[in-house]
Amino acid sequence: MAVLKVEFDNFLCFDNFSTDFSYPKKLVSSNLNGEYFANYPSVRYRKVNIVVGSNASGKTSLGRAIWHVFLFLKEKESNNITSLVKDDSRNFFVLMDCMFNNGVFFRVEIKKDLETDELLVRLRQLQAQHDDTYESLVNKLDDSKPFENYLTALDKFVFGGWNFxxxxxxxxxxxxxxxxxxxxxxxxxxxxxxxxxxxxxxxxxxxxxxxxxxxxxxxxxxxxxxxxxxxxxxxxxxxxxxxxxxxxxxxxxxxxxxxxxxxxxxxxxxxxxxxxxxxxxxxxxxxxxLDDGEQLFFTTHNEELLALPLPNHTFNFISKFKDEEGTRILWTNASIEKRNNVNIKNLYDNDFFNASPDVNDILNIAES
Amino acid sequence: MDRRVYQYYVEGECEKNFLSSFMHAKSSEYIIHPGKIEKLNPVTSKISETKARTIKRDTRIVFVFDTDVENTSILEENIKTLKRIAFIEGKDIIFLMSVKRFEEEIVFSCSNIKDVKGLIKLFNSQGLSAFKTDFSHCKNLEDKLKQAGFEIKTMWIRSASQPFDKFENGGKHIIIKDN
Structure with missing residues (x-):
């Protein structure tokens, strides 16, 4: 199973956060085999996701958010979701796209009914065809399907198979x-x-x-x-x-x-x-x-990993930044650098991905 | 691309956004060498010994500043600190000197603009102060400046007048072909 996309709003430290773990074009040359589902070769997904970020940048929160959605889908207990909502006074939103090895693709969306506080879920599933891409699967989703009570929506939905x-x-x-x-x-x-x-x-x-x-x-x-x-x-x-x-x-x-x-x-x-x-x-x-259809997320502080010979899209950078709208999570995938012969570590050392912490407060301790 | 780390010390937010934008420039033939950018005016603020000790070996230091002041003593002290504490060699310190101010340096590189007023007009800003805010927050700087016939390779190539004439203007060292 692989996660192809997540969106989180008002969920843990994430506001208006969206990122996907697919890649649109077949790579000309890749030293990482099988970054697609065996029977659905055009559904391309990032098999290995190395996440680099400073302290408190959101690496563990990303794991917890995905984990809790998984738990929710398996156990069908609302607390798995509601306990991670940051601000109870406003709505939250969770979206996750996943695909199983057997070609079952699903999108789950979770929010609450603001009037009744009821947890609502829209679960849409379909069976991929051999030539489908991730984009075509998303386009095939039935937009007319309404949100329902989470127990009704997840009834008979069987989910499992992860290791955090x-x-x-x-x-x-x-x-x-x-x-x-x-x-x-x-x-x-x-x-x-x-x-x-x-x-x-x-x-x-x-x-x-x-x-x-x-x-x-x-x-x-x-x-x-x-x-x-x-x-x-x-x-x-x-x-x-x-x-x-x-x-x-x-x-x-x-x-x-x-x-x-x-x-x-x-x-x-x-x-x-x-x-x-x-x-x-x-x-x-x-x-x-890792076998076909499996996916690995690996978070680290070790920037030496960035020098490893892996496709650029393997590397992700997460950081927190402040702007007029408050503090937000910035997620950058190294595929913004198109050239495969460029050393991602060198770009990281030069803060190309805006992921370096500002250490001036520490340096200014006891400085006049 | 040079594999060393580049550490930029810049005078203000305008320079910071300009450098950052052209490090990530999508369509430009030339880009600015990526590097860490810190807002610290090297002509008026001292680089502490503690800060200097955090600079990794073989780093290239790039000072970005205006040349509308009379005194270079702090700048020279900073150079000494970097050489003494961080073992930075003189050849690895690059000066990007705006003649005289950053906005005038931009105007020089824009073939369709004659003066700072034209630049302010390009950004639809209400005066110089508002322009600086607009420039430092602009998300599409590359496209915006292109409208004014901007050519990055003519940035920071002119000699500065006294007392900065003892430093070489180093645009050619950080503006590189994107290949």
């Missing part, structure tokens, strides 16, 4: 998730071991615990061992360094992509404590494992 990895300081994401069936344990363990040993060469072995359910034992060269247990707190593993604590999440995402368990992956700043080369290696492994 947020920083441990985000609500609910400090818990270790390593619950695997017996058939998967060895395979996950192998991925986990490779990631962990890269980060900490003093780790000798990693193996599934036979005594503690849903646990893995990490053994160090001095034969000290710690248990990494599903449900326990990431911050509670004392022996592991800050970066290696994240290895379990990182390994979880790599394993999940390897097994094509989810289809949609949002990896949010899992590498803040991780060496840049290791981050690049993990990202490249995730990309190489």
């Amino acid at each position: 990895a947020f920083p441990s300081i985000e609500n609910g994401f400090d818990k270790i998730e390593c619950k695997y069936d017996d058939s998967e344990k060895e395979e996950f363990c192998e991925v986990y071991k490779k990631v962990l040993q890269t980060m900490d060469p003093t780790i000798k072995n990693v193996y599934p615990s036979s005594e503690i359910p849903d646990s893995f034992i990490v053994v160090f060269e001095d034969d000290d061992a710690v248990a990494v247990t599903n449900g326990s707190k990431l911050s509670s593993i004392k022996r592991l360094s800050s970066g290696t604590k994240y290895a379990v999440n990182i390994a979880g995402v790599i394993h999940s992509i390897k097994k094509h368990k989810n289809g949609f992956y949002f990896v949010d700043e899992q590498f803040s404590y991780v060496n840049s080369d290791i981050e690049i290696a993990c990202l490249m492994k995730m990309i190489s494992l």
